[in-house]
Amino acid sequence: MATHLSKLTSLILGTSLMATVASAAIGGELQKVMKARGLTENDIIHAAKTYTPSGGRDEFIVFSSGGQSGQIIVYGVPSMKILKYIAVFTPEPWQGYGYDEDSKKILAQGKIRGKSITWGDTHHPALSETKGVYDGKWLIINDKANPRLAVIDLNDFETKQIVVNPVFKSEHGGSFFTPNSKHILEACQYAAPYDNNYHPIEEYKETYRGGVTVWSFDPKIGRIKPKDSFTIEMPPYMQDLSDAGKGASFGWGFTNSFNTEMYTGGIEVGMPPFEAGMSRNDTDFLHVYNWKKLYQLSKNKKNVKVVNGMKVIPMSVAVANNALFLIPEPKSPHGVDVSPDGEYITICGKLDTHASVFKWSKIKKLIDNHEYAGKDPYGIPILDMKKSLHGQVELGLGPLHNQYGKDWKNGEIYTSLYVDSQIVKWNYKTLKVLDKVNVHYNVGHLCSMEGKSADPQGEYVISLNKLAIDRFNPVGPLHPQNHQLIDIRGKKMDLLYDMPIPLGEPHQAVAIRASKLHPEVRYKMGTNPKTGKMHVGKTLAGQEKIVRKGNKVYIYGTLVRSHINPERVTVNKGDTVIFYLTNLERAEDETHGFTVDNYNVHGSLEPGETVELKFKADREGVFPYYCTEFCSALHLEMMGYLMVKDPNKKYVSAQKLKMKKMSKAELKAEYEKTVAVNNATDAVIQSVVKFLKENHYEKYPTVKALVEDALDQYGKIAEQKKKADEAVKKGDYEKAILFENMIWQYMVKTADVGIRAKDLLVKKVATKQSPAAAAGERAFGEGGCGGCHVIGKVSSGPDLTGVLLRHENAEKWVKDFIMNPASKYNDPYVKSMIDYFNLKMPNQHMSEEEVKNIIEYLKWVDENANLF
Ligand code: CUK
Ligand code: CUA
Numbered sequence: 083m084a085t086h087l088s089k090l091t092s093l094i095l096g097t098s099l100m101a102t103v104a105s106a107a108i109g110g111e112l113q114k115v116m117k118a119r120g121l122t123e124n125d126i127i128h129a130a131k132t133y134t135p136s137g138g139r140d141e142f143i144v145f146s147s148g149g150q151s152g153q154i155i156v157y158g159v160p161s162m163k164i165l166k167y168i169a170v171f172t173p174e175p176w177q178g179y180g181y182d183e184d185s186k187k188i189l190a191q192g193k194i195r196g197k198s199i200t201w202g203d204t205h206h207p208a209l210s211e212t213k214g215v216y217d218g219k220w221l222i223i224n225d226k227a228n229p230r231l232a233v234i235d236l237n238d239f240e241t242k243q244i245v246v247n248p249v250f251k252s253e254h255g256g257s258f259f260t261p262n263s264k265h266i267l268e269a270c271q272y273a274a275p276y277d278n279n280y281h282p283i284e285e286y287k288e289t290y291r292g293g294v295t296v297w298s299f300d301p302k303i304g305r306i307k308p309k310d311s312f313t314i315e316m317p318p319y320m321q322d323l324s325d326a327g328k329g330a331s332f333g334w335g336f337t338n339s340f341n342t343e344m345y346t347g348g349i350e351v352g353m354p355p356f357e358a359g360m361s362r363n364d365t366d367f368l369h370v371y372n373w374k375k376l377y378q379l380s381k382n383k384k385n386v387k388v389v390n391g392m393k394v395i396p397m398s399v400a401v402a403n404n405a406l407f408l409i410p411e412p413k414s415p416h417g418v419d420v421s422p423d424g425e426y427i428t429i430c431g432k433l434d435t436h437a438s439v440f441k442w443s444k445i446k447k448l449i450d451n452h453e454y455a456g457k458d459p460y461g462i463p464i465l466d467m468k469k470s471l472h473g474q475v476e477l478g479l480g481p482l483h484n485q486y487g488k489d490w491k492n493g494e495i496y497t498s499l500y501v502d503s504q505i506v507k508w509n510y511k512t513l514k515v516l517d518k519v520n521v522h523y524n525v526g527h528l529c530s531m532e533g534k535s536a537d538p539q540g541e542y543v544i545s546l547n548k549l550a551i552d553r554f555n556p557v558g559p560l561h562p563q564n565h566q567l568i569d570i571r572g573k574k575m576d577l578l579y580d581m582p583i584p585l586g587e588p589h590q591a592v593a594i595r596a597s598k599l600h601p602e603v604r605y606k607m608g609t610n611p612k613t614g615k616m617h618v619g620k621t622l623a624g625q626e627k628i629v630r631k632g633n634k635v636y637i638y639g640t641l642v643r644s645h646i647n648p649e650r651v652t653v654n655k656g657d658t659v660i661f662y663l664t665n666l667e668r669a670e671d672e673t674h675g676f677t678v679d680n681y682n683v684h685g686s687l688e689p690g691e692t693v694e695l696k697f698k699a700d701r702e703g704v705f706p707y708y709c710t711e712f713c714s715a716l717h718l719e720m721m722g723y724l725m726v727k728d729p730n731k732k733y734v735s736a737q738k739l740k741m742k743k744m745s746k747a748e749l750k751a752e753y754e755k756t757v758a759v760n761n762a763t764d765a766v767i768q769s770v771v772k773f774l775k776e777n778h779y780e781k782y783p784t785v786k787a788l789v790e791d792a793l794d795q796y797g798k799i800a801e802q803k804k805k806a807d808e809a810v811k812k813g814d815y816e817k818a819i820l821f822e823n824m825i826w827q828y829m830v831k832t833a834d835v836g837i838r839a840k841d842l843l844v845k846k847v848a849t850k851q852s853p854a855a856a857a858g859e860r861a862f863g864e865g866g867c868g869g870c871h872v873i874g875k876v877s878s879g880p881d882l883t884g885v886l887l888r889h890e891n892a893e894k895w896v897k898d899f900i901m902n903p904a905s906k907y908n909d910p911y912v913k914s915m916i917d918y919f920n921l922k923m924p925n926q927h928m929s930e931e932e933v934k935n936i937i938e939y940l941k942w943v944d945e946n947a948n949l950f
Contacts, residue, residue: 134161144593149586152202162581171202181684183694184612192244203227205589214261214536218598224256248390249276255324263301273318276389290318312380312393329424331442333374338415365410372405410467417483430481441472475513478502485533488540498525519575521545529591543568605690617692619662641674642666644716652725661695669791675710699726749815756822788839795831848946858939861932874950
């Protein structure tokens with residue numbers, strides 16, 4: 083009745099009046115929150131621009147280097163919610179990375195000269211491209227400290243390959259995909275001899291070398307092909323950041339440098355330090371090279387020499403083939419960024435206040451006409467800087483990196499200013515500065531959305547700051563990094579949000595539109611994710627076994643809610659134990675973890691995955707093993723024992739003490755009790771099932787998936803029931819009780835998922851809450867009403883469903899009662915309730931506004947009474 087009445091009222095009053103009332107309610111609430119938290123209107127706008135409600139999705143996904151952590155950080159924009167750390171060069175226990183055999187093999191690919199290296203200094207992630215546009219398939223990243231590249235598959239966000247550069251001793255200008263992802267450019271950093279021998283520093287110019295490695299990449303399978311790759315020998319100029327040409331400049335690469343002085347330091351022998359000697363010249367060199375031509379040349383043996391298994395094209399060969407040039411650029415440059423059409427190349431010098439914009443067509447003309455300004459000491463032709471430049475523009479102090487905006491065709495570009503702690507928006511065509519925004523503090527890279535691809539998406543720029551200083555709650559002398567989100571949709575840049583990054587110092591980050599990513603939620607049963615193939619240890623339900631071969635013990639096991647099969651494994655001290663474990667789950671997010679206590683192994687088994695754990699059972703004893711992910715209500719029971727016996731020892735039985743046994747009658751009684759509990763549990767399940775069916779769960783895919791998962795568990799009951807009944811027939815009540823218990827376990831699992839499905843369904847089918855009702859639900863919770871009243875249930879206070887139908891002039895009655903409960907303690911109905919619950923409704927000192935909203939909420943409850 084109340085429901086119909088309120089619907090009628092809204093019809094008569096018209097919805098606009100209702101909306102005004104509702105927004106006034108919110109306004110009041112909002113003002114209160116703003117006041118309490120000291121927020122300005124601008125703060126609220128920024129919050130609204132970034133806030134992503136529970137369950138919401140982001141428009142962009144960012145892959146940020148994890149700096150010294152050797153990992154990659156994944157987060158969403160605009161929410162800035164961290165979604166994942168991808169293990170790359172460093173062991174990561176949660177994902178089992180470095181603790182199971184298959185991931186150990188990936189990490190072992192990164193060994194350098196036989197040595198394991200368990201960290202990395204990640205700098206520049208890059209997304210694979212098709213025709214210069216991000217395709218969402220592969221991600222690569224470099225390690226500056228140990229010259230390596232890693233390939234991550236965006237189908238499951240896992241590292242699949244690590245490749246070591248065998249001639250460089252460090253690298254920085256990596257990794258950059260060419261527009262069809264057939265090649266990856268990786269430039270050296272600190273020049274060093276290509277071979278692994280000692281060469282005195284006095285022979286720096288003769289024996290130390292820089293260079294760029296052009297790795298071949300197969301974008302179909304996502305693997306680097308080292309045998310098809312080669313390195314372009316370059317002078318020991320400390321090559322730095324690089325970029326691959328595209329469009330007009332496709333086939334060419336650009337790499338800058340910062341020690342054309344070839345200074346070799348020597349503080350300890352009284353020389354000025356590196357920093358002084360390396361910035362003596364007014365200009366350094368931009369290296370311009372035709373990697374496409376050189377790639378063809380590298381296929382002919384006579385053009386290359388092989389060092390440490392890597393094909394190297396000597397400078398002389400590159401020069402003779404018109405494939406390597408130098409252009410002076412302002413001293414100590416850092417970022418070099420090719421425009422989306424490949425025509426402009428923007429370079430920033432850390433020690434120069436200008437950005438220099440080079441024009442490809444001008445460079446190309448000089449190359450085609452063999453018009454050189456001179457040659458460097460190694461015979462490489464130098465092109466005239468002025469004749470190559472489109473122009474220069476003064477941006478501010480310490481410009482580092484550039485990113486293009488959506489309107490790049492008209493010159494939109496953003497540059498980070500390290501010393502000024504600013505992001506500057508300018509025009510690389512007209513060379514005009516347009517806007518600046520302060521960041522906190524000392525920005526390194528910046529990241530616009532798809533801003534280095536051929537199709538920049540605009541909208542946001544992230545400032546990857548090196549220092550946080552005072553931006554967050556203090557956590558000791560080591561501060562988090564600070565990534566700041568900036569809205570670039572308006573004329574003025576608008577700083578929206580600070581996000582602390584507590585995992586190393588990120589350098590570059592790349593962003594991709596989220597709709598381009600389609601990661602899997604499960605693997606094909608028995609997959610080895612590191613190879614993508616079926617695992618040799620794949621084990622299906624019913625195939626579990628333990629096989630001994632000499633002193634190797636192979637356990638073919640499975641994990642499914644909530645047991646590990648097998649549950650007991652006995653081996654001899656000194657045996658090598660190999661666990662092959664398969665997660666039989668198909669349900670989304672049903673990951674199981676696995677460890678054997680004290681043996682330093684851990685696997686993360688995503689649905690369908692098989693992992694291998696291997697160790698030597700070198701200590702006698704009893705070692706529990708268990709599932710490390712809280713995967714179901716019976717997660718704690720998901721365990722087993724590894725028992726390690728010393729074959730040279732005699733063990734005396736401890737079974738002297740005879741335990742008192744239950745009588746048959748007692749067992750029978752317990753059996754009947756167990757059956758009764760199961761029947762009662764089943765009745766609850768049936769009521770949930772009825773609810774789900776009546777409300778057409780099959781219409782909602784996410785609910786349907788949960789229901790199927792629940793019914794899958796329920797389906798396993800019949801077999802257990804048969805076993806229980808057989809045991810009863812044989813008079814073995816002990817066993818029957820255990821099987822009945824197993825039935826109960828399946829029921830709990832069914833109920834666990836089923837109730838989740840029900841909650842989800844309720845949200846889908848319930849009528850939409852008005853803003854006032856939503857505010858009322860909040861007030862109900864915050865006011866402590868839920869302590870005694872549970873909607874749909876009699877708790878320590880009466881169920882409030884239908885409360886507005888129980889009293890005459892109910893809204894007023896309820897309002898008066900909440901505002902002044904004592905006034906109704908003598909009302910006969912209230913009196914009987916006080917007697918029944920042995921509690922008096924207390925005065926919670928709610929405001930009139932709150933009470934009004936609570937009544938709206940109670941109306942919504944009544945509208946949906948059938949759902950609770
Ligand atoms: S580098 Cu760190 S701020 Cu390694 Cu790209 Cu410029
Ligand atoms: Cu599986 Cu916990």
